[in-house]
Amino acid sequence: MINHLTTAQINGLLGKMLKSYIRPSLLLLDELGYLPIDKRGADLLFQVVAARYESGSIVLSTNRPFREWGALFDVDNTLATALIDRLMHHGEALVIQGDSYRMKDKDSDSTSA
Amino acid sequence: MARREDPLQTRLDRDLAELKLPEIARSYREVLDDAARKGSSMLEVLATLIGLEQAARQQRALQRRLREARLPKLKTLAEYDFTFPKRIPKAAILRLFDCDFIPRHGCAVLIGRPERGSRIFSRRWVTRRPSAATRFVIRGSWT
Numbered sequence: 001m002i003n004h005l006t007t008a009q010i011n012g013l014l015g016k017m018l019k020s021y022i023r024p025s026l027l028l029l030d031e032l033g034y035l036p037i038d039k040r041g042a043d044l045l046f047q048v049v050a051a052r053y054e055s056g057s058i059v060l061s062t063n064r065p066f067r068e069w070g071a072l073f074d075v076d077n078t079l080a081t082a083l084i085d086r087l088m089h090h091g092e093a094l095v096i097q098g099d100s101y102r103m104k105d106k107d108s109d110s111t112s113a
Numbered sequence: 114m115a116r117r118e119d120p121l122q123t124r125l126d127r128d129l130a131e132l133k134l135p136e137i138a139r140s141y142r143e144v145l146d147d148a149a150r151k152g153s154s155m156l157e158v159l160a161t162l163i164g165l166e167q168a169a170r171q172q173r174a175l176q177r178r179l180r181e182a183r184l185p186k187l188k189t190l191a192e193y194d195f196t197f198p199k200r201i202p203k204a205a206i207l208r209l210f211d212c213d214f215i216p217r218h219g220c221a222v223l224i225g226r227p228e229r230g231s232r233i234f235s236r237r238w239v240t241r242r243p244s245a246a247t248r249f250v251i252r253g254s255w256t
Contacts, residue, residue: 062224085180090220097198097199
């Protein structure tokens, strides 16, 4: 999503692209934190989250706990706090702990082999 | 002996094709027969036919979005083994999958190390009660 928004911004089409992420009733963002996010990317992500605040749902999956979000967004703790604030005001955080679910499949595959 | 075509039915089939209402075209004979048996009103018949077309459109729209999302593999929540993770808020996750938070514009953040469930759940979301989210977008590093 960030790559799409960055390209749109460079081409002067940011407004149109933002609408496509703001209009849907549910925005599902997978694997936040898997790839580094620069300042521009962080600002664009914030624009989407801020625009959807109290007007559209977001489900976000991440491998990074909230305390690491500042480092994730180009060491911008203010932006990270504002982002978490908007997500959590009418939201909840669900923490999943344990071994990799992928390893579970691998174990069962190796057992059956 | 070849069945004689009813001109009214021929016209109806042609009009439905032009109006791009394939589900009604496919089901109206069966719905009319069923209505005749049950003595249903014309309003009930109309509502049934329009409802079938609407449901089929929603399903096609869902399939199109799933193709556009280029998900690696579709999985359902029922396939997920809740006993595998060391700690998982099962009740909260199941409640979330009812999608009741969507009309309230609520949010959720699934936090977990890679492949401990958060990513797996997000792939399952799209197969769960799609009507609750008539418009949705899926984006991730795998798209």
